[in-house]
Amino acid sequence: AQSVTQLDSQVPVFEEAPVELRCNYSSSVSVYLFWYVQYPNQGLQLLLKYLSGSTLVKGINGFEAEFNKSQTSFHLRKPSVHISDTAEYFCAVSDHYGGSQGNLIFGKGTKLSVKP
Amino acid sequence: DTAVSQTPKYLVTQMGNDKSIKCEQNLGHDTMYWYKQDSKKFLKIMFSYNNKELIINETVPNRFSPKSPDKAHLNLHINSLELGDSAVYFCASSQFVTSLNYEQYFGPGTRLTVT
Numbered sequence: 001a002q003s004v005t006q007l008d009s010q011v012p013v014f015e016e017a018p019v020e021l022r023c024n025y026s027s028s029v030s031v032y033l034f035w036y037v038q039y040p041n042q043g044l045q046l047l048l049k050y051l052s053g054s055t056l057v058k059g060i061n062g063f064e065a066e067f068n069k070s071q072t073s074f075h076l077r078k079p080s081v082h083i084s085d086t087a088e089y090f091c092a093v094s095d096h097y098g099g100s101q102g103n104l105i106f107g108k109g110t111k112l113s114v115k116p
Numbered sequence: 117d118t119a120v121s122q123t124p125k126y127l128v129t130q131m132g133n134d135k136s137i138k139c140e141q142n143l144g145h146d147t148m149y150w151y152k153q154d155s156k157k158f159l160k161i162m163f164s165y166n167n168k169e170l171i172i173n174e175t176v177p178n179r180f181s182p183k184s185p186d187k188a189h190l191n192l193h194i195n196s197l198e199l200g201d202s203a204v205y206f207c208a209s210s211q212f213v214t215s216l217n218y219e220q221y222f223g224p225g226t227r228l229t230v231t
Contacts, residue, residue, distance in 0.1 A: 034219075038157075043120075043206060043222040088157055104149075104220060106159040 002027040004093050006107035014115050015083055021076040021110045023091030033074040034092040034104070035065055044090065050074060061085070086114045119143050120223040122207050128229045129197060137192045137226045139207030147171075147212040148190035149220065150182060153204040162205075165190050166212050194228075202230045 007022040025031065032051050036044040048059025055067040065076045074091060091107040120141045129135050141148060149164040163182040164171050170182070179195045194201060207223040 036222075043224040044159075044208075045222070046219050049219060090159065104161060109157045109159075111157075 002031070002093055002105050004091050004105055004107035006089075006091055006110050008110050009108065010111045010113065012113045012115060013081055016080050018079050019077065019081050019085075019112065021089050021091075021112065023074045023076065023107060025072050025074065025091070025093045027072075027093060032094045033065075033067060034094070035059065035063070035074070035076050036090045036092060036106075037061075038088040038090065038109075040087070047076070047089075081112070081114050083114050083116060085112060087112060119221050120207055120209055122205075122223040122226050124226060125224065126227050126229075128231065130231055131197055131199060133197050134193070134195045135197060135228070136194070137205055137207075137228070139190050139192070139223060141188055141207075141209040141221070141223075143209055143211075143221060145209040145211045145221070146187060147210050148184070149208040149210075150190065150192050151206040151208065151222075153206060153225070155203070159206070163190075163192075197230045199230050202228055204228070 003026050005024045013019050034049045035047040037047050038044050047063050048057045048065055050057050050067045058064045063076055063078050065074055067074050088109045088111050090109050092104050094104050123138045147164055147166040150162040151159050152162055153159045162176045163173055165184045181193045182190055183193060184190045204225045204227050206225045208220040210220045
């Protein structure tokens with residue numbers, strides 16, 4: 001069975017500092033990987049995804065993530081955060097068989113708090 | 117031109133009542149989903165529908181029933197509401213199988229409070 005572990009439930013950082021949100025997954029098959037962001041009282045918005053190809057994936061709002069198959073990780077990074085990046089971030093995995101999409105399994109989320 | 121919309125945004129009701137949450141998508145997607153987010157922000161898939169067929173049911177109590185009148189709608193009916201049903205429910209949609217996008221688009225959520 002698949003699972004996703006987000007190692008940090010809360011990450012406080014100062015504005016303009018770099019940040020890394022960690023995500024590890026387990027799966028017995030090939031997977032697709034996603035990061036979603038949830039701003040307060042809103043739905044989820046896709047930040048970026050890894051389907052295949054280059055292991056470094058760039059997303060919206062200056063975020064990027066690197067897929068590391070040997071370490072089964074998909075950590076999210078941003079070199080300089082803004083107050084507006086304060087939100088809950090979810091890592092998710094989906095398996096795929098022959099091109100079809102499986103279930104989306106979410107991690108428990110990491111609350112990023114950016115302080116001035 | 118909201119992509120995925122849900123109504124109502126807030127729903128407060130008493131135990132034992134029956135309620136429905138509506139979801140509509142205008143993206144032309146063929147698969148829709150319902151997720152439950154608990155008080156600790158944990159998101160879990162409840163159902164998905166593809167071309168009017170249920171393709172996922174993650175051991176959700178049978179008090180919950182999804183109903184899809186057409187490809188653009190997936191409503192969630194809940195019978196005999198319990199305190200533990202209090203949560204935020206998210207609808208999502210995607211283009212299944214033939215698309216290489218595999219992105220799910222989420223609605224704004226419905227906060228259900230059972231008293």
